[in-house]
Amino acid sequence: MNNAYSNMEIYKAKTKQYHDSHVIPKEFHKGDKVLLFDSRLKLFLGKLQSRWKGPYEVLEVYPHGAVLIKDLNTDYTIKVNGHRLKPFHESLAGKTIEQLTLRPIT
Secondary structure (H helix, E strand, C coil), X not given: CHHXXXXXXXXXXXXXXXXXXXXXXXXXXXXXXXXXXXXXXXXXXXXXXXXXXXXXXXXXXXXXXXXXXXXXXXXXXXXXXXXXEEECCCCCCCCCCCCCCCCCCC
């Protein structure tokens, strides 16, 4: 019985160490643009529909991971858990993309 308990403790410690080494902490700052995870889309309401809504702007970061965000379209503010956010990158948003017309090979 004692051996099983010590093996369980060793397994739990190794599992925690592995998990913690692969977790990437998220840090948000005032003025950052973020996307909000919409957890209400769990059912089959458009399974190809994105669950990320936004972009939102970070207004304030509170201790223990809470973040106050503002919708850029409606100025609606809400306080959410930081785990539900991810950074929004504006790489191609609003930029024109060059189009190439391809013709079939004859």
